[in-house]
Amino acid sequence: MHPGEHPGAAALLSSNGASAPLRTAGIAGLGMAVPPKVVPNEPIARRLGVADGWIETRTGIQERRHAAPDATLVALAAVAAREALENAGVEATSLDLVLVATTSQDKLLPNAAPLVVAELGAGHVAAIDIGAACTGFVSALDLAAAQVEAGRAERVLVVGAEIMSRLLDPDDRPTAGLFGDGAGAAVVTAGGPARLGPAVQGSDGVDGPELIYATNEERLVRMAGQDTFKHAVRRLSESTEQAAEAGGLALEDIDVFVYHQANGRILKAVGERLGLPADRVIDCIGTYANTSAATIPIALVEAQRAGMLVPGARVLISAFGAGFTWGAMTIEWGAPDA
Numbered sequence: 001m002h003p004g005e006h007p008g009a010a011a012l013l014s015s016n017g018a019s020a021p022l023r024t025a026g027i028a029g030l031g032m033a034v035p036p037k038v039v040p041n042e043p044i045a046r047r048l049g050v051a052d053g054w055i056e057t058r059t060g061i062q063e064r065r066h067a068a069p070d071a072t073l074v075a076l077a078a079v080a081a082r083e084a085l086e087n088a089g090v091e092a093t094s095l096d097l098v099l100v101a102t103t104s105q106d107k108l109l110p111n112a113a114p115l116v117v118a119e120l121g122a123g124h125v126a127a128i129d130i131g132a133a134c135t136g137f138v139s140a141l142d143l144a145a146a147q148v149e150a151g152r153a154e155r156v157l158v159v160g161a162e163i164m165s166r167l168l169d170p171d172d173r174p175t176a177g178l179f180g181d182g183a184g185a186a187v188v189t190a191g192g193p194a195r196l197g198p199a200v201q202g203s204d205g206v207d208g209p210e211l212i213y214a215t216n217e218e219r220l221v222r223m224a225g226q227d228t229f230k231h232a233v234r235r236l237s238e239s240t241e242q243a244a245e246a247g248g249l250a251l252e253d254i255d256v257f258v259y260h261q262a263n264g265r266i267l268k269a270v271g272e273r274l275g276l277p278a279d280r281v282i283d284c285i286g287t288y289a290n291t292s293a294a295t296i297p298i299a300l301v302e303a304q305r306a307g308m309l310v311p312g313a314r315v316l317i318s319a320f321g322a323g324f325t326w327g328a329m330t331i332e333w334g335a336p337d338a
Contacts, residue, residue: 025148026192027331029088032301033079034065034182034288044177047170055177056286060264064180064289066165073106073183077161078119080183080297084157085120088187092122096153099144100129101136101160101293103214103322104167116159133212134260134321135201136160136293137184141317142199142329144188159185160293167214167221174225178263180289184297194309197330198246200239207231208324232262233269235326239318240274243328249314251276254330256308260319261285261295282308292321309333 040063041055048054056062067076077100085092098120100113113127132139137160144156161183170176188196211224211231236259244251257280259267264285271281284302291298296317303309311334318328 022149023151023190024192025145025188025190025196027186027194027196028090028189028192029084029086029187030185030297030301030304031080031083031085031087032182032184032294032298033076033083034180034298035067035071035076037066037068038063039066041177044170048173048176050173058265059178059289060267060283060285061177061289062286065182067163067181071163073102073104073112073161073163074115074119076163076181076183077102077112077116077159077185080161080185081116081120081157081159084185084187088189090155090187090189092120095122095125095155095157097126097128097144097147097156098122099140099156099158100127101132101140101158102129102162103131103133103136103292104163105129112161132293132321132325132327133323134262134290134292134295135319135323135325135327136321137296138199138317138319138327138329139201139325141186141188141196142201142327145196145199148188148190154190156188157185158188159183160295160297162292162294164221164290164292167219169220172220172222174223175221178290179221180291182288182291182294182298184294184301186297186300193334195332197332198243199327199329200242200246201327202235202239202325204231204324208322211324212322229263229266229269231324232266232320233273235320235324236260236266236270236318237273239326239328240270240316243316243318243330247330249330253314254316255280255313256303256315257281258296258299258303258315258317260321261288261299262290262320295319
């Protein structure tokens with residue numbers, strides 16, 4: 001099949017008319033980008049009128065990155081995307097689909113995805129924003145896998161990017177020190193070396209809407225911290241067990257757990273609830289804070305840099321966000337195509 005060609009419905013049927021088995025989809029390359037400006041806890045704590053160390057004790061965060069006033073989400077996303085494309089050995093012009101998970105696009109319209117496509121010089125590629133808050137990257141990765149497995153796409157770029165600093169009230173204790181800015185990306189291809197396993201996703205539009213929200217009028221994130229904490233621990237734990245089971249794995253078979261970097265205490269609580277070895281749970285929230293849809297790909301890059309994503313490593317990713325939304329999936333790193 002030549003680049004740009006796609007199999008029709010007939011190509012997905014075997015000679016006797018039965019549905020052909022789905023092919024595998026996998027991550028071929030990762031990338032990340034963060035703004036250069038580092039913001040430590042001290043000026044935030046001083047403005048909030050809290051003791052030095054208060055933010056780190058409650059969240060595990062030591063610092064975060066904030067974008068410059070003239071920086072754009074699109075440019076940040078494109079930097080992460082270019083790194084992922086380079087690591088995958090994939091040209092932007094050969095992409096079939098670009099999915100951008102974000103809550104903080106530069107404008108209400110247009111969406112971020114078509115602008116990221118233009119920034120990459122990828123041509124008239126299909127482009128869609130994914131709005132699932134902090135779960136967005138996991139949701140987009142699941143959709144990318146489905147497109148590739150079904151033969152509707154060969155190469156999909158998945159980006160999680162946020163400039164959350166523009167959605168924060170600097171005087172709001174629950175959120176002022178919690179969020180940072182950043183972007184991460186993954187290139188998903190047919191037969192990609194990091195094979196994507198089954199995914200589970202869920203939502204709760206009954207309890208969730210009043211606990212994490214931002215109105216059109218105010219455009220600032222508001223959160224009921226303690227209630228959100230309880231829901232996050234429960235859903236991250238449940239989805240971890242469900243995704244592992246769907247992949248035919250026990251928790252002790254998982255080598256690396258990559259959770260949404262929402263709060264250091266949430267990571268610890270989930271680990272304790274599931275009995276996970278601490279050295280298998282990625283914790284990079286201290287450096288980057290909560291970058292919403294970007295935390296999972298950034299954490300994957302951090303795990304890769306730490307030498308944890310070796311061939312054959314079994315990885316589980318899980319995220320929880322406003323809505324509520326949540327999702328999890330397994331990845332077998334470096335597994336060859338079947």
